[in-house]
Amino acid sequence: MTISSNHLDIAVLPGDGIGREVMAACLEVLSAVETTASGGPPLKTTIWNAGAQYYATSGEALPDITLDACRKADAVLFGAMGWPDIRHADGTEIIPQLDLRMALDLYAGVRPIRWFPGLPNVLSDPRARDIDFVLIREQTEGLFYARGKGELIDDRDAYDTMHISRAGTARVSDFAFRVAERRQARGKKARVTCVDKANVFASMAFFRKVFDEVAAKHGGIEADHAYVDAMALTMVKKPWTLDVMVTENMFGDILSDLAAGLVGGMGMAPSADVGDAHALFQPAHGTAPDIAGQGKANPCAMFLSAAMMLDWLAEKHNEPRLETRARLIESAVEIALSSGTVPIELGGAAGCATVTRETIAALPSAI
């Protein structure tokens, strides 16, 4: 695919709470990196409304015009959405990120976890510095298939159904193997672990079976299995042994938060929601009502999510100069963190503005 115009269109959805703060910071970083690493298509960012606070004024959480812009854009950059006091009329929370996953068929939740020099050690074992794995979460079915479909009978029995499809499992497994292949090409370990509960559930035994079929087509990559409970233990005991994992939607939700904790928290955990046609990039954290508006948010996960976006665009458009920009952002974050800028979230004193300034200041030396 070639780039149709001379720029790439990015739909920017800052959302609520600290989503807005880290997004503003991120747009600064993205524009600084374009100046530092000249060449390659510029990004044209357009801000769109969505989220709980927008819902409070308009009655719409994800307006059609925003959804449409996401569909048309080359990529979506997303802050965070939701607010405790603002809910749909039926009392449910405002979660446009889940709607977007379904609407744009963003089936692969990509959650890379790695330790950055300068970060406090959460685990006492020094091997924790070698943590470098990717969790791939299926995002269009699994238990989340039940969202909006659950039944409550006579205020006595509630039911939610988990759905695992052959197609859904095959595509996300295949995605995981392609991630592993790219890791292998960069000289990294590249084992894919299917994380399930095949010992108890028919749907999970099916997930494993389809995974195995896909694994057989990727002979160059080692494949194995783990039960989700055992994986939660492994993540705590020896996360440095992990590489690429693929799992069901709900399990992936739990494990990815656990994993983020291992490297300091949600403020260090970027993520990508990727489909065959679209992709959305967002930090793994939420809107953090407790610290919103105080300048305390850690924008690193947002910056690293933008780097994931540049990587994805680079591959899609076969444009290595976008990849250069992604590496620049990552290195600048690394330099900022390892030269004493410790975000408040990680026990330091650096607020959002300081982390942003130091990251931008590090860009020239990151080349």
Place this chain on the structure above:
Amino acid sequence: MTISSNHLDIAVLPGDGIGREVMAACLEVLSAVETTASGGPPLKTTIWNAGAQYYATSGEALPDITLDACRKADAVLFGAMGWPDIRHADGTEIIPQLDLRMALDLYAGVRPIRWFPGLPNVLSDPRARDIDFVLIREQTEGLFYARGKGELIDDRDAYDTMHISRAGTARVSDFAFRVAERRQARGKKARVTCVDKANVFASMAFFRKVFDEVAAKHGGIEADHAYVDAMALTMVKKPWTLDVMVTENMFGDILSDLAAGLVGGMGMAPSADVGDAHALFQPAHGTAPDIAGQGKANPCAMFLSAAMMLDWLAEKHNEPRLETRARLIESAVEIALSSGTVPIELGGAAGCATVTRETIAALPSAI
């Protein structure tokens, strides 16, 4: 209730692999503690067959005679069951522990997690030494309701249904508050946290609602909520702030393994499966085929499970001398660990026999 005969009947199910090894060690400790702390009803332990290795010879994983003995006993002491190569004819694994939970209606999975002096620090924050919480896992419904009922249609779509009932949620929530009340009476923190995914699932919103109703009846105990993904993060970031938690079956399975990892692993994690009429006590670990038969198993979780059994019997029969024995076992484990006996599982050199010998040796000084 008074004790009907002069002894208590304990049905002992060693099971498979290291289950047998840690159970043999535990019976030694139980008999030593009876000698050390004389008085109170003696335990009469009877060993019963069940498990994968028994299935291989008999075709039955949980024979009626064993199930019947469990029903009649005052308590069940359980090692571990299951073996990778031995499966039911349909390929599913042999998991009598799940059958027992259903058959004996053991609705509350009690999983206490605390740090023992002498244990290696898994988390680098020194506050991790204050870890002392209890996870209560609902064990008769939730996603596990689907076990054996899952549907696979045309080798294309698989479905498993999660079931949350009002009665099931109310009784396990009430159980959690009673645990908190006992903690409070012992001067410990006593907040109960409902761990759910009420923001996405109807069944989980219902779980939270019923929990809130039960909480209202226990005014003396603080109650709050957390989403399961956020709880996985909290367990890694600040587990010392946690107290009593109650959650759905599948979530509890994942979180309890995570939690065990925080204090060194499954070999330090005891558990109890408690119902209104029966109770079963087992270490949280499995049969560990990789180390079975080598004398390397860590029996501490089995000893601590036996202590939980003595506590449960003490309360049920209003017999403080059983509680004395429970405290003795716990203290002896603590003394053994903190005086240099480091189990192999925790990076030390002490095998099952050494840990057992040192624990028994510590009993007199534990009084």
